[in-house]
Each structure stands twice: as C-alpha cells, then as structure tokens.
Amino acid sequence: MEHVFPTYARFPFDLVKGEDVYLTDNHDKTYLDFTSGIGVCSFGYSNEIIQSNVQNQLGKIWHISNLYESQIQDDVAAMLCDDDQLAFFCNSGTEANEAAFKLARKYNGKTAVLAFNNGFHGRSYGSMSLTGNPDIQKGFGPLVPDVEFADYNDNEALELIDSHLAAVILEVIQGEGGVYVADQKWLTDIQQACHDNGVLLIIDEVQSGIGRTGKKFAFENFGLKPDIITLAKALGNGIPIGAMIGKKEMIGAFGPGSHGTTFGGNKLAMASAQGVLQQLTPEFLAEVQAKSAKVWQKLETEILPLLSVTEVTGMGLMIGIHLDTTLDVNEVITKLQDKGLLTLSAKHNTLRLLPPLIMDDDKLNEGLDIIKEILQ
C-alpha cells in the first residue's frame, strides 16, 4: 500500500470476502475468524437480518442530517436505553468517549477526570488524553489538561476520588491493555466512591459490550449502574457507529447546539444496529454464556498448562492468552494465519481472541486446537 499513511503494520494479505465466520484473502486462502474485525462483526459476515435491514434502508434513504426527526434513531435508542437514560449517536468509540468527556465536564461543572493506566479510550485529543498508554500519546502533546491516572485494580485509586473530579472513566475489562478483568470489589468500591463524591462513573463498553461477555453490557456481570456508557465496535456489526448513553437528568447539558456530528445516527448505521440489537435476545446471550463456559473449560485444561502460557484472562468470548518471553505474539499470530486462523494481539505479549459470538462449539474448539498446536 503506497498511497496510505503507514499508521498500521499490516499483514501481507487482503481479506476480500467474508462468509459466516470465515474470511477469504486475495490469494484464495480461507481463515477461521477469531477476531470479528476487532470485536466488531459479532454476528459474522453474512447475517441475514442485518443484511436485509441495511439493504432495505439503502433502498429508502442512506443519509439525512440531524436537523429532522428520525424515528429509526429513536427506536435504536429505545433498544439501548433504560427509562432513565438517553442516547447520543456518533460514528466510533473515540467519538463516544469524546461525547462522554464533554458531557461529564459540562454537566458536573468540573474539569478533572480520573482514568487508568493501560486503559484505552481512543485517539482523538480528548479520548487519547484519557488513554493510559504513553506510547499512544507520545509526540502528540500537549494533551487535554486535568486528566489523572491511577493503576487499575489498585485501591490507591479510591483515595483519588473526591469532589474535585467530574468523572471516572474505566473499562471493566481492559481490552487493548491486555484483556485484564477488574476485581468485583474494586469496581463496587469505585462506584461507591463516585456516588459519595458527586463524581460521574463512565464505563467504556466499546469492546466489552453488545454481548461479548454473554451480557448486553459487561458491567452487568458486576452489578454496576454507570452514569454514562460508551459503545461502538459491535453495535453496527461493521457499519461505523458509536453511541453514548447517559442518565436523563443530564439532558440540560446536551441541549440544542451543545454537541453534534454530521454522520452520527446515520440511518444506514441505525438499520444495522437495529438488526444487531433485535438479535441480542436473552436466549442469544444465554447461548453465548453456554459456549463461553465450554471455551473456558478448554482454556483452563488445555491452554493454561502449556509452558509458554503464563496466564489466561478475560470473560465470555473476550480472551487474553498471555505468553512468556520465549514466544513473540506477532510471530504466533503469523503461524496461526498459516494454519488458517485469524487472531489478535493486545499489550504485554497477549494473544487476544474475539471470535464472532455466533460461532458454534465445534469451530471454537477447532480454533483452540490450532492455538494449542502452535503454542506447543
């Protein structure tokens, strides 16, 4: 690729076709997909409901500004929100976190936000400033002021939460940061400290949400009730979309003219999200939980004991296999590709697995067998 800024280190093939949970490249090689893009195509590459929703919308109208009523936007918002919540639609996870940052500051009338080391919230100035990874921020300063950082799962964070903060932002499972799951008690204590001090709790569900852990939102596994939730990735199954959900009481801070985006809430993206959310039923989520249980059983009995594996972390179908220094995760990924399996990496030499949620037990098993073979 000679005409594109090399912001990505790309593998030397082009995935030109997708079918169900398989992808085919420009050399006609077919791969089993353990990536879903990066946690995006949870319903795979040929979901009929999403496809027909999008095609139907394509035939009517693709885009019109946000200057008019939009029934489909309100319908998708209703599918996402509880009665005490409202949604704002945008086009990416970065933008959802940007909206959350702005809403929190404006509503609370304070500027400081506490975020966490190894967290990832995006690459715009606002969301990058919330991202606890110096490699991502390097060379781009000065960043947005008044963002503080603490260690994830560390009780010192609790001492930093007082009334000077507008908000705390966190992922309940740090995705890019190495697929680390937060401790139940730590999360409950963070939420309590936020409540006690008038600090908003923002939970970034961009990667962990929309069924990835067998719940609509990963924070449900911990019984949390955030003030603001951000979403993107799997919400549109590949059509660009982001969403911020906030408590209705914040309505005054996001009135006409306060925030906006040309494409946010685009009807094509809404049609796609409607197809996703329509299928995210309690029965579907129960199936994800059941197949996850089998996957974790296999991870614990067959992958964790391998000499090169130090730890297996995650929840549901969001999985991190942590490799020791004898293996390089990128070399492992290349070897898995040779064997016809696509996987991802995360920070700290972690092999990250985000298979489509529709993948059946046999295929999940088959992928794990290939991983086992290569790690051996």
Ligand SMILES: *Cc1c(COP(=O)(O)O)cnc(C)c1O
């Ligand atoms: C991917 C990701 C983002 C950024 O989303 P984009 O759509 O790439 O802007 C933000 N937060 C988390 C947790 C993510 O995984």
